Amino acid sequence: MAVHGHTIAFTEAMPRWMRELPTGSPEEREASAAVLLDYVTTVVTHFRGRLDSLDVVNEPFDVDQGTALQENVWYRVFGPTYPVVVSQAVHDADPDVRQFINENGADVPGPRQDALLRLAAATNARGGHIDGVGLQAHVYDLGTDAISAEDLATTFAAVEAAGLVARISENDVTDAEGEEAQAEQYATVLATCLRSPVCVSWTTWGVDDRYDWYVDDEGLQQGHDLLFDDGEPTPAYDAVAGVLAD
Numbered sequence: 001m002a003v004h005g006h007t008i009a010f011t012e013a014m015p016r017w018m019r020e021l022p023t024g025s026p027e028e029r030e031a032s033a034a035v036l037l038d039y040v041t042t043v044v045t046h047f048r049g050r051l052d053s054l055d056v057v058n059e060p061f062d063v064d065q066g067t068a069l070q071e072n073v074w075y076r077v078f079g080p081t082y083p084v085v086v087s088q089a090v091h092d093a094d095p096d097v098r099q100f101i102n103e104n105g106a107d108v109p110g111p112r113q114d115a116l117l118r119l120a121a122a123t124n125a126r127g128g129h130i131d132g133v134g135l136q137a138h139v140y141d142l143g144t145d146a147i148s149a150e151d152l153a154t155t156f157a158a159v160e161a162a163g164l165v166a167r168i169s170e171n172d173v174t175d176a177e178g179e180e181a182q183a184e185q186y187a188t189v190l191a192t193c194l195r196s197p198v199c200v201s202w203t204t205w206g207v208d209d210r211y212d213w214y215v216d217d218e219g220l221q222q223g224h225d226l227l228f229d230d231g232e233p234t235p236a237y238d239a240v241a242g243v244l245a246d
Helices: 026-046 073-078 082-093 111-125 149-161 179-195 235-245
Strands: 004-009 053-058 098-103 130-135 165-173 199-204 213-216 219-222
Touching (some): 004 082, 053 082, 053 130, 082 111, 098 111, 111 130, 149 179, 179 235
Parallel strands (some): 098 130, 165 199
8 A cells, every 4th residue: 555644844733832833033943943853854754664655745825725835833944945944854864755745726727736836846946855746626616616627637737847746635525516516526536637647646535424524604514525425435436436447
C-alpha cells in the first residue's frame, strides 16, 4: 500500500503550542524557527521510508479563495518563502518522499490555480523539492463547485507544463442534487484523472457518511458526500467502480 502523509505546515490544525510560538522579535523568531525545524525533522524522520508522498504545505492561501498567503506561524517565523524552508527540511530528513503543496479551489483554471503553480515553481527555484500539487476537489455545491472533464483536463495540462504532477487529494461530492448527479461528478473526476499521466493518485475525503459531519449556522449536520452510507455502497460507489473496471 502506498501511503500519503498529511500534513507538515498548515494553519488551522497545528497544535496550540505551535500556533502560539513567539514571533515578535528577531530573537524570538530565531528560537521559534529552531523549534519548528526540530518538529519537521522529528516527524519526517519517524516516517522515513514508509511514505510514498507527503503534503509539506497545506492550504497556504487565504480562506476566501484569494491568492495571498495566510500569515500563519510558519509565515511569521520564516517569512513568505517559508515553503522553501519546510521543503528543504523535509528533503534533508527523507530525500525519497515525494513532496506536495495541497490546496482547495485550485482544481479548475483560475487565479487560485495559477497562484498554486507559481508557488510551487518559486519554491523549487529557491532550492525546494516540490514534486506536485494536491487538488482537493471538494464539491460542496454542484451549482458552483462542479468540475467538468474539460476544466480538469486543462488543469492537468497546466500542471504538466509546470513540470509537476497532481493528486486529486480530497474528493467529496454533495448529494443535494440527487445521488445520480453525485455519482456522475465522482465518475467524471476519477475518469479524467485516470486519462492523464500527470494525475498520480485519487483519494476521497473520507469513506462513509456515518462519519461525515460538519457545522453550519444550524449546528452539527451529517454530510452525504462519500461512497458509503452506513456501510452500504451508494450509487457514487457503483460509478467509481465502473470507471475503474473500464
